[in-house]
Amino acid sequence: xxxxxxxxxxxxxxxxxxxxxxxxxxxxxxxxxxxxxxxxxxxxxxxxxxxxxxxxxxxxxxxxxxxxxxxxxxxxxxxxxxxxxxxxxxxxxxxxxxxxxxxxxxxxxxxxxxxxxxxxxxxxxxxxxxxxxxxxxxxxxxxxxxxxxxxxxxxxxxxxxxxxxxxxxxxxxxxxxxxxxxxxxxxxxxxxxxxxxxxxxxxxxxxxxxxxxxxxxxxxxxxxxxxxxxxxxxxxxxxxxxxxxxxxxxxxxxxxxx
Ligand code: PGA
Numbered sequence: 001x002x003x004x005x006x007x008x009x010x011x012x013x014x015x016x017x018x019x020x021x022x023x024x025x026x027x028x029x030x031x032x033x034x035x036x037x038x039x040x041x042x043x044x045x046x047x048x049x050x051x052x053x054x055x056x057x058x059x060x061x062x063x064x065x066x067x068x069x070x071x072x073x074x075x076x077x078x079x080x081x082x083x084x085x086x087x088x089x090x091x092x093x094x095x096x097x098x099x100x101x102x103x104x105x106x107x108x109x110x111x112x113x114x115x116x117x118x119x120x121x122x123x124x125x126x127x128x129x130x131x132x133x134x135x136x137x138x139x140x141x142x143x144x145x146x147x148x149x150x151x152x153x154x155x156x157x158x159x160x161x162x163x164x165x166x167x168x169x170x171x172x173x174x175x176x177x178x179x180x181x182x183x184x185x186x187x188x189x190x191x192x193x194x195x196x197x198x199x200x201x202x203x204x205x206x207x208x209x210x211x212x213x214x215x216x217x218x219x220x221x222x223x224x225x226x227x228x229x230x231x232x233x234x235x236x237x238x239x240x241x242x243x244x245x246x247x248x249x250x251x252x253x254x255x256x257x258x
Pocket of ligand 1: 173210212213234235
């Protein structure tokens with residue numbers, strides 16, 4: 001059974017001080033969820049504070065992006081080594097906004113994933129289609145993304161990172177993708193990983209869903225067999241709301257896997 005994973009990316013929504021206050025609330029509120037893999041991606045300027053506040057709690061933390069190189073002339077970038085020095089457990093790679101606004105490609109995400117695996121950071125690798133399209137087209141798009149993003153990954157490594165399926169059209173809107181659609185795409189992602197790396201590797205891999213998750217949808221999504229958790233944006237800015245999502249996700253995930 002794959003352990004439930006619930007994480008959040010708070011993007012650039014809050015200032016420095018408000019992010020620190022948010023992390024303090026998170027640490028105070030989520031201390032009890034030892035059975036869930038929890039993680040929070042915060043702005044890089046808050047990572048030192050994250051170590052002080054979230055280190056030793058069940059909430060893993062990390063940066064919203066990093067470079068693939070170990071070190072070098074890469075202005076404005078962060079290395080895996082720096083993140084490790086700050087105690088980061090996780091790193092977010094290939095988010096839709098990185099792709100849309102900064103031109104990040106699957107090939108770059110693949111190189112970053114390699115660096116994360118070699119550095120002992122648990123990557124949350126985001127992928128998904130940009131716009132709504134026919135399901136056969138979406139399936140083909142996901143296959144192509146996986147082929148590039150997972151190139152060179154060893155089957156034994158699929159327990160060391162997560163995939164986040166995030167259809168771009170469902171991010172930052174009113175409603176998440178429907179549970180039927182999400183299950184269909186998660187199952188397809190898992191089948192594709194099985195084709196690339198083998199069945200056992202695919203069974204080990206956690207695939208979480210992201211895109212307008214709310215307390216209303218969390219349970220409905222987490223009772224689906226191929227949904228191993230959630231990646232939450234706006235709904236996690238209110239820590240109590242986020243706690244409600246984790247509680248519901250946990251309840252329904254446990255029922256589905258009993
Ligand atoms: P949202 O963001 O929950 O605010 O739609 C999700 C994401 O970008 O991962």
